[in-house]
Amino acid sequence: MGKRILIIDDEETIQTVVQFGIRMATGWEVLTAGSGEQGIQTAQTEKPDVILLDVMMPEMDGIATFKALQSHTETEQIPVILLTAKAQTADKCQFNDLGVSGVITKPFNSLNLPEQISRILHW
């Protein structure tokens, strides 16, 4: 069954490449947002099956965005996977304590993302 993915990342190139890669590999629908605020809005209206969330973003960072998503009833059930650079994986425990579903380390090959997501979420 086709899934709907929302990626929130301030880098447009990353949005584009991830969108292309996931579509290419599985045909899943990929929505994009360039900031935390925009991402929350999209999540509320579109109700994606999973949110891929960049940790380091200007203004509203990934952690703040995640907390905001958790505080809204429309979005609190949506699983969130954080995207983070290897250097920051030391914070992995902290991320897990937050209650995110998983962490994917950058850089990644977008073609492999569906497989990684499926494994994390037991799809």
Next chain:
Amino acid sequence: MKILLVEDDDVLIKVLTRSLTSHNYVVDTVKDGEMGWTYGSTFEYDLLVLDIVLPKLDGISLCKRFREQGYTMPILLLTAQDTRTVKVQGLDAGADDYVVKPFDQVELIARIRALMRRGSSNPFPLLSWGDLLLNPSTCEVNYNGQPLSLTTKEYELLELFLRDRQYVFSTDELIDRLWSSEEFPSEATVRSHIRRVRKKLADVGAPPDFIATLHGRGYYLKTMDADMGDAFTATSAFVSEEGTPTAALVNLSTVAQFQTKENSPVDSQQQYLDFLNETWATTKPKSLEQTSILLEVVHSLQDDRLSSNQQVEAQRIAHTLAGTLGIFGLSKATHLARQLEHWLAGYEPLRPEQIPLLKTLAMALQQAIQNTTTIEQSPLFDEQSPLLLLVSDDSSFNQALIMVATRCSIRVEVVSALELAPEWAEAQPQVILLRLPTGLTPTKIAEPASASHWLSALQVISHHYPSLPILVMGDRDELDDRLEVVRWGGKLFLEALMPAEQVITTVVNLLGAKTYAPKVMIVDDDHTWLSTLPSLLKPWGFKVTTLADPKQFWTVLQSVTPDVLVLDVNMPQINGFELCQILRGDPDWQQLPVLFLSVLTDAASQHQAFTVGADDYLCKPVVGGALANRILSRLHRIRACAS
């Protein structure tokens, strides 16, 4: 050969630099341990010389960090204290040698030479290739007895080629290895140096392609005729020797590169790559712009007018760049951006002594982006890259291993021995590595009383993957331990201290010839043609077996079990068509890709070839590249069918 000197004593820097450069070494110098890490992890060095007492991060800790992160270049420590503890500490941290200050310069240079020898694939004090002879201790070079007068750069080029014979050096690699990190020569500069060396070699009678060009990939020393055996020695050599580790690694990258090029247009990997290239066209100028902002920040810093806002902004840009470049799989540029991010984030306000470092990083980043005209390899790995299942709780080892594995396009899935969750069982690894915790030897685990979760982990693994090679890494290296490993179905026992790079080399070897060094068997009665083939096909990483006598076909076929067969048509006694028919008549060999290579250009012969079961038909003469590409595309097809 390039050396990184990490030393804070100005007088010593001056003395050492003078003495090293007079021996044709390229030297980069930095004055504290943190910068030493940035340089050493970012640029290519053949050797590191570290002082033990250093600001910020001492030499022993720095050495340890390099080893933990999987860097294997030789490291020489300089110490002022001639005490046993310091020496032992240094060697335990992974250093290869140490020299006590004050030292004799001649001795230091000799030790450096010895270390470089150990690190290279050529362990002899004199380097030679065919009639070329280079003596690193005197810096003399001659060809067939005639001395060559070379500039420093020309000498360095030859020395590099001679140290890694058979390796194809790209222009970028040559720049990395032979120019100081503060210099940014253009590709044209490199080409003109190569041209001059070739000319000087030709003047003393060397063949014009002594240094050969592999189009689109780089330069290498061409195989000498003497190295090629006749048909049968090539066969026996293959049977007895499964290829050296370095050869296998080179093969891996060659094959990977060609796989991406050989994909059919419908292949998703190729389409993804095309898309990346399209996107790169617009991303490149943007990234260059961002890099110039970073360079401006360095200038502001130089003029002492960098505001903290600017620095924060620059850090953000470096972070963004790292993310963007990463998605294109540009690992070197990504690393450079990450290092910039690290320095911009960690030191506020930045200090004047950090200017050269930041400038070098930013310039190198600019050049790395500038030089990337196309995204050639699919970034990181695709589904075809092998998966290593790593059962280990040693996080620093895991990290180092993953880093090295990534460079070799091997995916790693880490599981804790405690987590015998079903998830990992879904993974389909090609090889398994189990790292025992310190102090726990195989014999200890096997004692029934221990009831260790490691034993159950092993049993579960070997039960679940009965046919997979299992590597076990452990503390002790005694016969009993090895025996236990064998009893559990472990294929190899590795010592716990083995550096990550070597572990991955072993893994690559285990993954073996089958996937990554395709075995090509060529049957042709033309001895001369046959004798040129191994070298012709070598750059593509094939293992070539040649056979001139078709009567031995079946025997050799069975012992070699090739992945691809290339047949001549006209041969005495049995012709190629008949051989192909024999092959297709055997259920074991029906699937083997067969290519015909013949002087017959007529349609009837070609038609007959396909009738008897050929997969492809090529006409002689054929160049190595064309043959290699056809072979690779066959292999690719068969692999695609299998999956």
